Amino acid sequence: MSCFGCSPQYPSVKQFTSEGLILHNTIRRKHNVPPLKFAKDLVQHAQEWAEYLVKTNQDTPEVQHLRRKNIGQNITVKDSYENYAVDYSGYGHFSQMVWKDTKEMGMGKAIGNDRTVIVASYRPAGNGLTKFTDNVKEPNDKVLIFKYFKM
Template sequence: GKNRAGEDRVQRRGRKDSASKQFAEEVLKAHNDYRKKHGVPPLKLCKKLNRGAQQYAEELATTRVLKHSSESANGKCGENLAWASYDQPGKDVADRWYSEIKNYSFQNPGFSSGTGHFTAMVWKNTKKMGVGKASASDGSTFVVARYDPAGNVVNPGYYEENVLPPRK
């Protein structure tokens, strides 16, 4: 019947367009494994942040321009973005962001464009995150992670307090 077709359509669309719960949880788990290494509390997924991240991922997949959202620019949330030419697994995205640790100086802490994904991930004061993923027509994927409260706050002393070196 009509209802059945409607359901099928929704499910199909859901698979392609939304960061499945599984994908979001994979990204979350990778974040929390890394956060544990740095001795900071785990993040929790937030429905509202998931929704915003998903909407923005879909926008990016349409425009195919990787740029930060106005929400992140005005400090409402922190935001990490990733693009790949294929359907990227959640752990790969998190690993790529975290790999910036090699460029971070714990002796000389602060913001730099080459380490901002890493510092957002392990920022001690961040409590919640949301994840979105969308595919462009060419099969490439855009991933958006949103953080609340936002990390990478450049006030004096904030990096020292929030970006802790990994525990031995």
């Protein structure tokens, strides 16, 4: 598998979440927005949801998002992030990664049923249509985003 975190080279949750935070903040820096910080409760939230999705054998695009007040979410199954490139406007959840007003995140990963599920939870949630222009900034260079996800 070639998605971020799908590789067995991440033996610990701590290493996986640390790399995930670095990835997010690298991309956020390119969009001129402040870095995220980890929140332990969001890590727990994301981990529990990833385990549930593996257990219930859900698959994209039907994968179910957990609805919690003021928490945004991104979920990937296997290698769906491989296709991020210069024109990522078609990926609605990408905006959550670079949403300026989002301050905290947590990540979880579960493996089973021949799949790897990665969940990222964010607080406060982003992707509000009326606030998009204020929160999603143009990148300061046109990099290929997918290079960050290949392992």
